[in-house]
Amino acid sequence: MTAERRPGPASLARVAALALVIGATSAASAQDRGSVDPKPLPPLAHPDDPKTPARELFARRTYAASVPARTIGFYSKGCLAGGVALPINGKTWQVMRLSRNRNWGHPKLVALLERLSAKGAKVGWRGLLVGDMSQPRGGPMLSGHASHQVGLDADIWLTPMPDRELTRLEREEMSATMVVAPDRKDVDPNVWTPAHFNIIKAAAQEPEVERIFVNAAIKKALCREAGNDRAWLSKVRQYWYHDYHFHIRIGCPADSPDCKGQPPVSAGDGCGKDLDWWFTDAVLHPKPEPPSPPRYITMKDLPPACRQVLQAP
Numbered sequence: 001m002t003a004e005r006r007p008g009p010a011s012l013a014r015v016a017a018l019a020l021v022i023g024a025t026s027a028a029s030a031q032d033r034g035s036v037d038p039k040p041l042p043p044l045a046h047p048d049d050p051k052t053p054a055r056e057l058f059a060r061r062t063y064a065a066s067v068p069a070r071t072i073g074f075y076s077k078g079c080l081a082g083g084v085a086l087p088i089n090g091k092t093w094q095v096m097r098l099s100r101n102r103n104w105g106h107p108k109l110v111a112l113l114e115r116l117s118a119k120g121a122k123v124g125w126r127g128l129l130v131g132d133m134s135q136p137r138g139g140p141m142l143s144g145h146a147s148h149q150v151g152l153d154a155d156i157w158l159t160p161m162p163d164r165e166l167t168r169l170e171r172e173e174m175s176a177t178m179v180v181a182p183d184r185k186d187v188d189p190n191v192w193t194p195a196h197f198n199i200i201k202a203a204a205q206e207p208e209v210e211r212i213f214v215n216a217a218i219k220k221a222l223c224r225e226a227g228n229d230r231a232w233l234s235k236v237r238q239y240w241y242h243d244y245h246f247h248i249r250i251g252c253p254a255d256s257p258d259c260k261g262q263p264p265v266s267a268g269d270g271c272g273k274d275l276d277w278w279f280t281d282a283v284l285h286p287k288p289e290p291p292s293p294p295r296y297i298t299m300k301d302l303p304p305a306c307r308q309v310l311q312a313p
């Protein structure tokens with residue numbers, strides 16, 4: 001889940017200021033690291049207070065813990081040691097929303113994205129526009145996601161990569177493409193293309209990929225267009241939002257004994273009746289509910305090893 005639907009919160013002035021900061025420091029070395037110099041957050045008044053939301057602590061770690069790569073905990077309750085950054089430019093990908101500094105992952109995820117992007121280019125999807133992955137040390141984020149905490153999740157825009165390098169400003173301000181029709185019951189035929197189908201199928205066919213999350217309307221289209229080759233569809237799960245991007249989740253890497261995996265997806269393509277509930281009136285037009293007070297994850301809720309990840313040099 002993400003806020004990719006709207007232009008980033010950064011105002012033009014802030015982006016310009018960020019560009020200046022980057023220009024004034026070491027743009028080349030930042031690019032070599034595949035990362036950016038993010039806007040620093042103000043120091044926390046009480047970082048050791050056990051009630052401090054863990055997201056405040058992890059968001060203030062702007063580089064990875066320099067220890068061997070290891071995923072700790074569950075996708076929505078964990079952290080990442082030894083994360084690596086996906087370089088912000090590749091031949092077949094570009095990282096978006098650079099100011100967020102969320103292009104970090106377990107090396108397996110980074111390798112997967114590089115491989116998938118090249119594969120996609122052969123099936124009509126020129127390149128990946130990569131949205132949020134994880135923070136340098138994973139953990140909860142200040143905005144946008146429940147998961148993406150362990151370096152094994154990545155959001156890919158449903159916008160094909162343009163045939164040129166996007167500027168930093170464009171990467172902040174551009175919107176991803178809405179592929180779901182206004183009535184929410186199917187994809188928008190004016191937007192959806194065979195290449196959208198091909199890139200999602202290519203992602204699902206990667207052995208390391210365990211789940212792909214898409215909007216139910218997208219799953220419906222994939223079901224319709226899949227023909228007889230349907231085994232990959234079981235990994236593609238309908239979920240809220242995911243109408244501007246799709247979400248790739250890989251399984252626990254072998255080097256991470258403290259990584260908590262998910263049960264395997266059930267057999268079957270998950271088409272037809274499995275989707276009916278998602279198109280009921282209650283889901284398509286939900287009644288507004290009174291907001292409930294937020295309950296933030298604290299360090300106590302995370303695996304104890306995440307404390308070391310947070311404190312590592």
Ligand SMILES: [Zn+2]
Pocket residue numbers: 001002145148153154155247
């Ligand atoms: Zn996501």
